Amino acid sequence: MLDRATYIWxxxxxxxxxxxxxxQRHAEEHGMTAPQVRVILEVFINKKISVKELTQNLxxxxxxxxxxxxxxxxxxxxxxxxxxxxxxxxxxMLTEEMVKIIEETSPKxxxxxxxxxxxxxxPSEQATVEEGIRLLVAAVGEKMEADGIESLEDFExxxxxxxxxx
Numbered sequence: 001m002l003d004r005a006t007y008i009w010x011x012x013x014x015x016x017x018x019x020x021x022x023x024q025r026h027a028e029e030h031g032m033t034a035p036q037v038r039v040i041l042e043v044f045i046n047k048k049i050s051v052k053e054l055t056q057n058l059x060x061x062x063x064x065x066x067x068x069x070x071x072x073x074x075x076x077x078x079x080x081x082x083x084x085x086x087x088x089x090x091x092x093m094l095t096e097e098m099v100k101i102i103e104e105t106s107p108k109x110x111x112x113x114x115x116x117x118x119x120x121x122x123p124s125e126q127a128t129v130e131e132g133i134r135l136l137v138a139a140v141g142e143k144m145e146a147d148g149i150e151s152l153e154d155f156e157x158x159x160x161x162x163x164x165x166x
Contacts, residue, residue: 008136022113035060037109039068040094043078044102048091050083 002010024034032040035058042057043049051069055062069092072078077098080090094102118126144150 019110019113023109026109026113035064036068036072039065039072040077040098040102043092043094044099048093050089050091052089054092 020034023037027034027037038058039054042054046053046057049057051062051065054060054065054069058065060068069078069080073080076095079093079095081093083089083091118129121129
């Protein structure tokens with residue numbers, strides 16, 4: 001039997017791998033790879049971003065990100081523009097057409113995946129899972145703040161007070 005911390009870590013790793021494999025399948029259905037979809041979503045979230053920032057945010061090598069950006073630029077999904085603040089770098093953005101496609105796609109692939117998983121549980125079980133995740137995220141947030149680890153502003157939606165259920 002695994003100790004609690006190991007079990008939770010292994011469970012998070014399992015869930016992450018499940019989501020990535022499901023995202024890969026979804027991406028392949030649309031003629032893309034999972035890393036390409038991850039780049040597209042990261043650009044969508046940030047509106048304008050550099051290759052260096054993409055590399056850091058996605059934890060990929062700079063050469064991998066650069067290759068993906070080039071392929072997606074050639075496909076007309078991304079555009080590159082000189083950065084007005086730093087002439088040596090470029091800003092990566094989605095084309096207007098791609099922004100419209102993403103905004104009109106609902107629900108998003110990851111929400112579809114998790115929704116299908118949650119559908120296997122009873123409503124009371126879903127609430128239990130949500131509360132457990134809420135507690136774990138709050139504990140991680142407290143640990144990050146105590147350790148001075150990066151800003152939590154990108155994740156502030158996770159730390160909003162729980163809505164009261166009627």
